[in-house]
Amino acid sequence: MAQIYERVALIGLGLIASSMAHAMRRAGLAGEIVGTARSAETRDIARELGFCDRVVETATEAVEGADLVVLAIPIGAMDAVAREIGPHLAKGATVTDVGSVKRAVVEAVGPHLPDNVEFIPGHPLAGTEHSGPRSGFAELFENRFTILVPSGNADMDAVTRLTQFWEGMGAKVETMDVDHHDLVLAVTSHTPHLIAYTMVGVADDLRRVTDSEVIKYSAAGFRDFTRIAASDPTMWRDVFLNNKEATLEILGRFTEELFALQRAIRTGDGDHLFDYFTHTRAIRRGIIEAGQDTDAPDFGRIGKKT
Amino acid sequence: MAQIYERVALIGLGLIASSMAHAMRRAGLAGEIVGTARSAETRDIARELGFCDRVVETATEAVEGADLVVLAIPIGAMDAVAREIGPHLAKGATVTDVGSVKRAVVEAVGPHLPDNVEFIPGHPLAGTEHSGPRSGFAELFENRFTILVPSGNADMDAVTRLTQFWEGMGAKVETMDVDHHDLVLAVTSHTPHLIAYTMVGVADDLRRVTDSEVIKYSAAGFRDFTRIAASDPTMWRDVFLNNKEATLEILGRFTEELFALQRAIRTGDGDHLFDYFTHTRAIRRGIIEAGQDTDAPDFGRIGKKT
Numbered sequence: 001m002a003q004i005y006e007r008v009a010l011i012g013l014g015l016i017a018s019s020m021a022h023a024m025r026r027a028g029l030a031g032e033i034v035g036t037a038r039s040a041e042t043r044d045i046a047r048e049l050g051f052c053d054r055v056v057e058t059a060t061e062a063v064e065g066a067d068l069v070v071l072a073i074p075i076g077a078m079d080a081v082a083r084e085i086g087p088h089l090a091k092g093a094t095v096t097d098v099g100s101v102k103r104a105v106v107e108a109v110g111p112h113l114p115d116n117v118e119f120i121p122g123h124p125l126a127g128t129e130h131s132g133p134r135s136g137f138a139e140l141f142e143n144r145f146t147i148l149v150p151s152g153n154a155d156m157d158a159v160t161r162l163t164q165f166w167e168g169m170g171a172k173v174e175t176m177d178v179d180h181h182d183l184v185l186a187v188t189s190h191t192p193h194l195i196a197y198t199m200v201g202v203a204d205d206l207r208r209v210t211d212s213e214v215i216k217y218s219a220a221g222f223r224d225f226t227r228i229a230a231s232d233p234t235m236w237r238d239v240f241l242n243n244k245e246a247t248l249e250i251l252g253r254f255t256e257e258l259f260a261l262q263r264a265i266r267t268g269d270g271d272h273l274f275d276y277f278t279h280t281r282a283i284r285r286g287i288i289e290a291g292q293d294t295d296a297p298d299f300g301r302i303g304k305k306t
Numbered sequence: 307m308a309q310i311y312e313r314v315a316l317i318g319l320g321l322i323a324s325s326m327a328h329a330m331r332r333a334g335l336a337g338e339i340v341g342t343a344r345s346a347e348t349r350d351i352a353r354e355l356g357f358c359d360r361v362v363e364t365a366t367e368a369v370e371g372a373d374l375v376v377l378a379i380p381i382g383a384m385d386a387v388a389r390e391i392g393p394h395l396a397k398g399a400t401v402t403d404v405g406s407v408k409r410a411v412v413e414a415v416g417p418h419l420p421d422n423v424e425f426i427p428g429h430p431l432a433g434t435e436h437s438g439p440r441s442g443f444a445e446l447f448e449n450r451f452t453i454l455v456p457s458g459n460a461d462m463d464a465v466t467r468l469t470q471f472w473e474g475m476g477a478k479v480e481t482m483d484v485d486h487h488d489l490v491l492a493v494t495s496h497t498p499h500l501i502a503y504t505m506v507g508v509a510d511d512l513r514r515v516t517d518s519e520v521i522k523y524s525a526a527g528f529r530d531f532t533r534i535a536a537s538d539p540t541m542w543r544d545v546f547l548n549n550k551e552a553t554l555e556i557l558g559r560f561t562e563e564l565f566a567l568q569r570a571i572r573t574g575d576g577d578h579l580f581d582y583f584t585h586t587r588a589i590r591r592g593i594i595e596a597g598q599d600t601d602a603p604d605f606g607r608i609g610k611k612t
Contacts, residue, residue: 192528222493230591265553279507280535
């Protein structure tokens with residue numbers, strides 16, 4: 001794979017940015033990787049691990065001379081950072097981000113960027129329940145989708161270059177309308193996360209069932225929820241605050257259907273339950289056929305030392 | 307491991323029973339394994355795979371001379387099968403089951419059994435999203451809990467023997483009060499399954515987001531729900547019909563908390579969201595420390611061909 005950018009600036013050095021650094025290096029996509037993070041501790045860890053060529057103190061320093069700038073920070077921090085780096089961006093640079101919500105990022109970042117840079121918001125649909133600079137690894141994006149949401153008048157060469165960059169890290173790239181992205185993600189990610197957080201919170205609050213019972217007997221289904229509900233709290237707070245309408249819409253649909261099933265349980269309507277549970281099997285088959293999950297029982301946990 | 311029962315009768319030959327057969331064989335726990343299933347197709351597959359020493363046509367035949375009888379059938383079928391086998395059970399035999407709900411099984415099975423057999427209901431907290439006789443494997447119970455709910459006047463020797471039998475298949479065994487079992491499982495298994503089924507149903511019903519989008523972008527969280535929601539529909543229908551009170555209680559708690567989080571999203575209360583999401587991380591750590599899940603990112607899916 002040939003080099004695509006001469007200097008990539010990573011603003012924020014958590015799971016996504018550190019994984020990008022590892023993946024870029026492996027594929028030789030960047031001449032130089034410059035990173036920064038707000039916390040001195042994160043910068044120190046990044047220096048210790050060495051996945052950047054240089055770790056600098058400020059975002060302003062990091063973007064100097066960079067032809068690609070990646071905002072890999074919580075959505076709530078986007079406005080302030082864009083304001084800070086705007087005047088220091090190199091002419092012709094591409095700015096992108098990795099936030100899970102796109103309309104809010106467009107509104108927070110766009111106004112602070114000069115006309116001579118290209119802003120192409122992005123979202124790699126990849127992650128784990130771990131966070132921070134130590135959790136990154138080169139394979140994170142392999143066979144996963146990255147969605148780009150370029151504006152109508154985006155420079156097509158810049159979009160193509162960013163697409164090749166993500167493909168070089170192993171991702172499959174799609175472009176999408178910004179609001180449609182937020183709705184799709186409300187269904188496939190944001191609402192499922194909220195529900196998982198809620199279920200884990202309920203289990204933890206019950207007086208009649210002890211925590212140790214919840215933990216011991218979690219293999220019966222609950223533990224899958226705890227994995228999702230162990231994701232980064234700051235990131236998820238910002239997701240919900242910034243994708244409010246779509247999340248509330250899907251939540252409304254969810255509670256409507258949940259109440260219908262609850263009523264079927266209360267009234268003993270076994271046919272309703274059976275039909276519903278049969279129907280949902282089909283979508284799982286689709287996901288496996290599309291290569292987006294393993295068909296190994298229990299995610300292949302079986303037989304592994306856990 | 308020494309032989310514990312001379313003849314084990316498996317009534318029903320799905321995921322759990324076929325896994326028990328494989329595990330019993332591996333550890334030499336049974337002199338003979340006799341199996342039966344209601345469907346001729348299932349019996350034929352069991353014969354083809356050979357995990358039983360004999361596959362017979364009826365439950366009555368299967369229990370003849372068996373010192374352990376395992377009811378591995380949906381909860382809705384327990385009453386009829388217990389009525390059928392009751393008169394044919396060997397004196398001194400132990401009867402157990404593997405149902406996910408215990409009070410309903412006690413009430414369905416108990417009255418049909420003669421006084422000279424021991425009924426010790428059980429529940430292995432193990433399973434995958436696959437079902438049927440081809441899905442069984444010897445390692446299913448390893449390091450997982452099996453809960454026994456013997457009545458107050460159960461024969462302690464029979465309980466000890468059944469405990470050793472499950473331990474021989476790799477399980478950790480606990481005993482528990484029957485109603486407490488149903489409440490604990492409503493939290494750790496039944497409600498999470500209902501919620502996962504609901505979320506998958508919602509995704510599948512939306513007009514504004516296509517099925518192919520849901521499938522392609524499922525890696526962002528949703529796919530974990532689809533795995534849970536791919537479990538056997540008959541089994542889960544019966545679980546909800548037979549653990550109605552506990553499930554409805556936990557569902558009530560769940561919707562109460564979900565509405566509080568929904569309100570926090572609507573009003574923009576970031577602190578509430580952040581505190582909630584921080585709190586739920588702790589319980590995940592507990593589960594990993596207790597050896598009930600892997601700490602590998604994304605269940606160790608990463609780097610595997612999916």
